[in-house]
Amino acid sequence: MNYKNKTILITGGTGSLGKALTKFILKEHPEIKQLRVFSRDEQKQGAMAKELPLNEYPQLQFTIGDVRDKERLFRVCDGVDLVIHTAAMKDVHIAENNPDECIKTNIGGAQNLIEACLANKVERVVALSTDKACTPVSLYGATKLVSDKLFIAANTIKNGSHTKFSVVRYGNMMGSSGSVVPFFLKKKQEGGVLPITDPNMTRFNISLLEGVKMVMLTLEQAWGGEILVPKLRSYKIMDVANAIGPECEKPIVGIRPGEKVHEEMISQTDAFYTYDLGTYYTIVPPVPIWDIDNYIKIFNAKKVPIGFSYNSGDNTAWESVASLRTLIKDFKN
Structure with a gap:
């Protein structure tokens, strides 16, 4: 794809992935016309603006707003060519206790963005999903499943717009806010006790850079209507704990509401519509x-x-204790 004179919008642009995407795009595609960072956190925007000063990156535009605000989204999508939707309420346990708030952001926000993109004739939209959207047991996962279905169905809306909507689904992002690695590192520092929900628990693992590259690949190659799933390595929660604090206590505290022992990104039902493309899978409409x-x-x-x-x-x-230790070291640095 030729990014020259393109305007890109990243919702949730001050989050871990949004920030990594911003840096990647500015480095790899400095010829873009504008990169709009849209989020509701003015403090994070201020910190990000200091790290990426406008005199060095004149393409950057920071915009305060919430995906719940349809009118604001309609304005911010004006003149936009490409959208990467990362904004979401993501904490499983907070979502369980505040379901209405999660629904407003993850489902209502998705529909608002779809309508804004169609009205402004945006070319392509890539929405970020999660493994928790596959056969969900949590409120968060259920809202992301609905969000995925909204974006896929948006491709069938005929209103004079030819916007292509696609979804990227992947697992835990190494070191992202709320993930197990910073949690264990903090617990080790506080007293050396790493609580284990279930010793058999496993998760998919993806680095920030891998996540960014998968989003960019989808932005460039997707036809609209697909869910793209990268092939990832898994890790065992006990291996993460042993990589961070082999000497720490590891009491078993039990699974919390909304958690699974193992995560799934493609179900047996999805398999009827799933194709292997080498480095990733695609669930077609x-x-x-x-x-x-x-x-x-x-x-x-x-x-x-x-x-x-x-x-x-x-x-x-699978990741090993040794490979996890290396990844965690790189994350800390």
């Missing part, structure tokens, strides 16, 4: 909106077998 045979030919896509699922506990690729 259940109701065809383009020529699937042509898609298979262009991407050399191979249908996954019936009964296939992509589960962090059954994965064939």
Whole structure:
């Protein structure tokens, strides 16, 4: 894709991924016309503006706003060519206790953005999802499943706009806010006790850079209507604890509401519409909106077998204690 004279909007742009995307785009595509960082946290915007000063990055525009505010989204999408939607209420446990707030942001916000993008004839939209949206047991996962379905269905809306909406789904981002690594590091510093919910627990793992590259690939290659799932390594929660604090106490505290022992990114039901593209999977729209045979030919896509699922506990690729220790060291640095 030629990014020259393109205007890009990142919702939730001051979050871990949004910030990493901003830095990547400014470095790799300095020819862009404008990069709009949209979020509701003025303190994070101020800190980010100091790190990326406007005299060095005149393409940057920081805009305060909330995806719940439809009118604000309509204004901020004016003149935008590409949208990366990372804004969400993401903490599983806070969402369980505040379901109405999670619904307003993750579902209402998604619909607001869809309408704003269609009205402004945005070219492409990539929405960030989560493994928790696959066969969800948490309120957070359920809201993201609905959000995914809204973005996929938006491709069928005929109103003179040709906006392509696609979704990227992946697992835990190493070192992101609220994830297990900074939590364990903090607990180690506070007293050396690392609480373990379940010793058998596993999760998919992705680095910030891998997440950024997957989003950019989707932005450039997606046809609209797909859910793209990268092939990732899994880790065991006990291995993370042993990589961070082998000498620490590790009491078993039990699974909290909304948690699974293993996460899943592709269910057996999804498998009917899933193709293997080498480094990632694609779940194509259940109701065809383009020529699937042509898609298979262009991407050399191979249908996954019936009964296939992509589960962090059954994965064939794993992080070891040693590899986790290296990743955590790099994260801290």
